[in-house]
Amino acid sequence: MSGKDRRDEGQGGAQVPGATPAEVPGARPAEYADHGAPEAPPPSRGLSEIPTERPIEAPALERPNPGERGDRGGWLVRLKRGLGSSSEKLTGGISGLFTRRRLDDEALEDLEDLLIGADLGVGTAAKIAGALAKSRFNQEVTAEDVRGAVADEVAKLLEPVAQTISIHEAHKPHVILVCGVNGSGKTTTIAKLARLFKSVGLEVILAAGDTFRAAATEQLQIWGKRAGCEVIARATGADAASLAYDAYTQARSQRADILIIDTAGRLHNKSDLMGELKKIERVLKKVDPAAPHDCILVLDATVGQNAHAQVEVFREMVAVTGLVVTKVDGSAKGGVVVALAERFGLPVYAVGVGEGMEDMRAFEARSFARSLLGLSS
Amino acid sequence: MFESLSDRLGKIFDRLNKRGALSEADVSDALREVRVALLEADVALPVVKEFIASVRTRAVGQDVMRSVTPGQMVVKIVNDYLIEMLGGKPDGGDADAAERGGLNLAGTPPVAVLLVGLQGSGKTTTAGKIALRLRKREKKRVLMASLDVYRPAAQQQLAVLGEQTDTAVLPIVAGENPVAIAERAMESGRKQGFDVVILDTAGRLSIDQAMMDEAAAVKAAVRPIESLLVADAMTGQDAVNVAKAFHDRVGLSGIVLTRVDGDARGGAALSMRAVTGMPIKLIGVGEKLDALEAFQADRIAGRILGMGDVVGLVERASEVIQREDAEKLANKLAKGEFTLEDMAAQFKQLRKMGDVKGLLGMLPGIAKMKKQIADAKVDDRMIARQEAIILSMTPRERRNPKLLNASRRRRIAAGSGSTVADVNRLLKQHQQMSAMMKKVGKLGKRGLLGGGGLPPGMMPPMPPPRF
Numbered sequence: 001m002s003g004k005d006r007r008d009e010g011q012g013g014a015q016v017p018g019a020t021p022a023e024v025p026g027a028r029p030a031e032y033a034d035h036g037a038p039e040a041p042p043p044s045r046g047l048s049e050i051p052t053e054r055p056i057e058a059p060a061l062e063r064p065n066p067g068e069r070g071d072r073g074g075w076l077v078r079l080k081r082g083l084g085s086s087s088e089k090l091t092g093g094i095s096g097l098f099t100r101r102r103l104d105d106e107a108l109e110d111l112e113d114l115l116i117g118a119d120l121g122v123g124t125a126a127k128i129a130g131a132l133a134k135s136r137f138n139q140e141v142t143a144e145d146v147r148g149a150v151a152d153e154v155a156k157l158l159e160p161v162a163q164t165i166s167i168h169e170a171h172k173p174h175v176i177l178v179c180g181v182n183g184s185g186k187t188t189t190i191a192k193l194a195r196l197f198k199s200v201g202l203e204v205i206l207a208a209g210d211t212f213r214a215a216a217t218e219q220l221q222i223w224g225k226r227a228g229c230e231v232i233a234r235a236t237g238a239d240a241a242s243l244a245y246d247a248y249t250q251a252r253s254q255r256a257d258i259l260i261i262d263t264a265g266r267l268h269n270k271s272d273l274m275g276e277l278k279k280i281e282r283v284l285k286k287v288d289p290a291a292p293h294d295c296i297l298v299l300d301a302t303v304g305q306n307a308h309a310q311v312e313v314f315r316e317m318v319a320v321t322g323l324v325v326t327k328v329d330g331s332a333k334g335g336v337v338v339a340l341a342e343r344f345g346l347p348v349y350a351v352g353v354g355e356g357m358e359d360m361r362a363f364e365a366r367s368f369a370r371s372l373l374g375l376s377s
Numbered sequence: 378m379f380e381s382l383s384d385r386l387g388k389i390f391d392r393l394n395k396r397g398a399l400s401e402a403d404v405s406d407a408l409r410e411v412r413v414a415l416l417e418a419d420v421a422l423p424v425v426k427e428f429i430a431s432v433r434t435r436a437v438g439q440d441v442m443r444s445v446t447p448g449q450m451v452v453k454i455v456n457d458y459l460i461e462m463l464g465g466k467p468d469g470g471d472a473d474a475a476e477r478g479g480l481n482l483a484g485t486p487p488v489a490v491l492l493v494g495l496q497g498s499g500k501t502t503t504a505g506k507i508a509l510r511l512r513k514r515e516k517k518r519v520l521m522a523s524l525d526v527y528r529p530a531a532q533q534q535l536a537v538l539g540e541q542t543d544t545a546v547l548p549i550v551a552g553e554n555p556v557a558i559a560e561r562a563m564e565s566g567r568k569q570g571f572d573v574v575i576l577d578t579a580g581r582l583s584i585d586q587a588m589m590d591e592a593a594a595v596k597a598a599v600r601p602i603e604s605l606l607v608a609d610a611m612t613g614q615d616a617v618n619v620a621k622a623f624h625d626r627v628g629l630s631g632i633v634l635t636r637v638d639g640d641a642r643g644g645a646a647l648s649m650r651a652v653t654g655m656p657i658k659l660i661g662v663g664e665k666l667d668a669l670e671a672f673q674a675d676r677i678a679g680r681i682l683g684m685g686d687v688v689g690l691v692e693r694a695s696e697v698i699q700r701e702d703a704e705k706l707a708n709k710l711a712k713g714e715f716t717l718e719d720m721a722a723q724f725k726q727l728r729k730m731g732d733v734k735g736l737l738g739m740l741p742g743i744a745k746m747k748k749q750i751a752d753a754k755v756d757d758r759m760i761a762r763q764e765a766i767i768l769s770m771t772p773r774e775r776r777n778p779k780l781l782n783a784s785r786r787r788r789i790a791a792g793s794g795s796t797v798a799d800v801n802r803l804l805k806q807h808q809q810m811s812a813m814m815k816k817v818g819k820l821g822k823r824g825l826l827g828g829g830g831l832p833p834g835m836m837p838p839m840p841p842p843r844f
Contacts, residue, residue, distance in 0.1 A: 119613040119615070121417075181636070183609065184497060213534070215533040215534035218533050218534075221530075236537075267636060270638075300611075303612065304612060304614060304641075307613075330582040330615070333614075355528070
């Protein structure tokens with residue numbers, strides 16, 4: 001046990017005892033670099049387990065609040081309904097723009113505007129419009145062509161970041177720290193992750209690290225009960241770092257597979273709160289220098305260009321390994337993800353598509369891009 | 378990361394030094410930059426277009442005043458119009474003055490205040506903040522009720538906020554639906570003599586028909602005097618869709634903008650105001666329950682245009698700078714004393730105020746200096762290092778830097794993990810600062826920034842908040 005503690009000190013090169021080479025933490029990105037082969041090596045499990053191959057046939061979802069919120073259809077339908085309602089304008093706009101029309105400067109400018117309207121941001125929109133101009137300029141194009149081409153461009157940008165989170169069972173527990181600004185959906189995301197990992201037979205422990213917000217601990221405890229996970233909690237106002245440390249040592253002595261640590265929401269421009277987050281990371285490293293093995297930044301899809309600042313600052317503070325984008329089922333398109341992919345290249349582990357525990361899906365570049373443009377997958 | 382509008386326009390107009398009326402071409406160039414600035418601030422595209430069109434008609438042919446450049450002139454026109462659209466008056470007055478500082482509570486008590494919005498926009502926290510504000514400032518008897526029967530522990534959250542703000546909260550009855558809870562809340566309000574009943578609803582997506590119907594049903598049942606949309610200042614282009622959907626389906630009387638203490642430019646405020654025509658009444662400016670303020674159009678306008686938020690800066694400063702400390706320092710300055718200890722204290726305050734780059738961003742006109750700042754590598758670590766150098770000195774040395782001979786400097790460098798050159802640089806900076814402080818001391822109440830140019834490459838010390 002204690003011999004194992006040190007194993008990751010030589011980050012990247014060292015071989016994890018009793019694990020396949022693919023499990024060396026430093027080598028993780030390479031593991032899924034080839035998207036043609038998404039099958040994870042047996043000991044490494046993650047979101048790839050959920051049925052994303054044929055999403056349309058995903059079974060109807062059970063609801064934790066039966067009957068409360070009415071029937072909302074399968075996740076893809078929901079995702080599309082969400083994206084659709086707002087991309088109506090986008091696609092309607094493009095159709096209007098390009099029917100029997102030459103792709104000239106003016107048309108490109110309009111296209112750029114429409115992408116901006118989807119939160120892609122001025123720079124990324126210009127880049128995509130530019131790429132389209134390069135291949136199609138002055139050609140007679142139809143709406144369908146343009147939409148397809150734009151979706152392809154967007155998918156190309158998203159492809160490298162569509163990765164899955166992989167759990168290394170040798171870590172015992174694999175520690176996942178979850179952070180984000182207030183109201184981004186951290187606690188709900190944790191519940192969804194916990195359920196997902198439980199469903200593939202992993203032992204999950206949750207740590208209620210949001211010791212600030214009223215009833216945050218209770219919220220996680222309810223989710224924990226529903227997911228069947230132990231929740232380690234303290235009274236409101238307790239020190240989050242010490243809770244995290246204790247949770248880690250406890251999870252370790254119980255030989256749990258995964259420990260997910262919730263944190264209080266914090267705005268990234270508050271340096272004292274960011275310092276607190278850093279402290280949590282620091283104390284986890286006292287138990288194992290490689291911990292936290294993953295640090296997820298939760299981003300709300302309704303957020304606009306401020307997402308850049310969020311990712312930038314959180315990444316400076318803690319070693320963010322990937323993003324989860326929440327509330328993708330709303331009318332916001334989460335288009336800023338495209339710009340983030342371009343700028344930071346951080347993996348997007350999953351998207352949240354509802355309030356239920358099973359409302360989380362793997363992030364798929366092509367279908368996300370096509371949904372964004374109102375095209376069928 | 379964002380350039381301020383004045384900098385962008387400065388670049389364009391640097392070429393033309395001419396005077397006279399703004400030509401159509403000048404205005405077009407300028408407005409292209411205005412458009413980008415607004416979009417980077419997350420103002421929704423349709424709103425940007427409308428805005429640009431109106432500014433164009435106002436700006437073309439407008440005489441450029443003697444004392445300003447064409448760029449400044451355009452900025453002024455844009456800024457004035459933006460403030461107007463946000464519901465304020467350019468001269469600092471406020472068209473929404475009647476609604477400022479509070480909500481409309483006229484009616485037979487109990488009056489209902491309904492809060493609606495997307496998930497995670499901050500409704501429950503805002504409910505607590507409004508309750509505290511009404512109770513403290515308007516001496517109202519307030520009852521809060523949570524209609525959120527969906528999110529785990531949402532009702533407990535409001536109950537806890539009730540305890541923290543000393544506000545009555547409607548007891549939870551398991552299994553009750555939101556409309557029934559709302560009716561029971563009004564009934565309790567009537568029976569127990571409350572003035573205001575705040576109804577906190579569940580977060581809902583604007584496209585979720587069933588949930589929007591529910592919100593409309595609640596509204597029909599209790600006829601609230603205020604129906605407020607609670608929205609996050611970080612919201613992107615979707616702000617128009619959300620605001621429009623809630624306004625169409627539920628009918629809004631105003632907007633509460635939350636997380637204004639973040640560093641988002643807050644273009645959503647303009648989008649939502651433009652699309653609903655409803656005033657932004659309150660803004661959330663912190664996690665503490667008293668962090669709720671009346672909306673001020675000119676401040677948000679400055680932020681949207683990236684022109685800094687001096688008021689916000691001063692407020693942040695006063696949050697961390699203890700009054701007595703500031704007075705002590707002011708007295709010392711008056712005597713012309715500024716020791717290394719004072720300098721260390723200032724560094725500490727500066728660090729407490731948060732990320733230095735973020736702070737600098739709040740200062741107007743600082744963007745021009747951004748490159749110099751980047752070159753000088755002014756960041757939090759640098760300040761921490763300088764603080765470490767001072768802390769490695771003995772108290773005697775701090776009070777009397779003349780003691781610092783080569784050997785002492787070597788010791789300090791070793792103690793603080795820096796080099797002798799770093800120590801020397803710090804001492805020189807201290808000299809410059811104390812020279813300036815002496816000048817300031819003589820200037821008295823006219824304040825630091827009026828005292829002429831700062832020495833090159835030097836961080837301006839935070840002025841005590843006394844002017």
